[in-house]
Amino acid sequence: MKHLTEIEKAYIAGFLDGDGSINVQIVRRKDYILKFQIRFTITFFQKTTRYWFLVFLQKKLKTGTLKKRNDGVSELCLVGWQTVKLFLLAFKPYIRLKRRQAVLLLKIIDKLPQSKDPQSFLNLCELVDQIAFLNDSKKRIIDSAVVRSELGLDNYFKSP
């Protein structure tokens, strides 16, 4: 993101704070040993009538995927820990309203390499749970309790 000026970064951070989302979710993945994946996303929203603005943002950021939803809203979406980490490192100094989300995602991303076993992965999922409180999340999501149960870690407290 070194191609962007400070002013461009400040503008984009302001727009993200106003009408964007910094999110991390637990998603089910049948092909994964640990059954779940932690997915990181930065999303910019806009009415499809002003799609040009998301194209402009995509050109500025030189990354992200555009999507026209069928409800008249379009999205520019940055997915994956590498892309999201680069974005957050560049924009964190300018983000204000969603700074706690930015800090949380960076913390989770940093712990990813040490979460190859079920118990450490579950610990990471417990960190993911915190995003729901920060993001006024209303949709049903997979939380750490689901992961604990499906990875057979819920009898942890039942041991003699």
Place this chain on the structure above:
Amino acid sequence: MKHLTEIEKAYIAGFLDGDGSINVQIVRRKDYILKFQIRFTITFFQKTTRYWFLVFLQKKLKTGTLKKRNDGVSELCLVGWQTVKLFLLAFKPYIRLKRRQAVLLLKIIDKLPQSKDPQSFLNLCELVDQIAFLNDSKKRIIDSAVVRSELGLDNYFKSP
């Protein structure tokens, strides 16, 4: 607005583009000779749980009135042509998504002094009508047709 850095202005403009409003409305005023007033507003919105952010914006801008609405959303509102003009002149270079609104309001504000007679006031109200198209306005508003009718200018085309 000279106390703000370029980075602060860019951030605030980004936030306004994302979750704010640049608006001009025709409002009824019984105490006005021309029966109506043209009202200019810049509004920043945020969930009342994050009221601190609007207080932060108010401190930065050194202007605006805070309001807690009863639907869980709060507003920081800049009202009046003087305040709005100062704001728009300072922020127009950074505003992108709502730049046409900014340009329109400045145009209307500049024509205010020459709109003391009914016909020029009506011409100005016709400019105000354009904001509805830019702002995805859904609420019923007083448009220039209402002003034309109530100021007795609607028989203009009926003259022999």
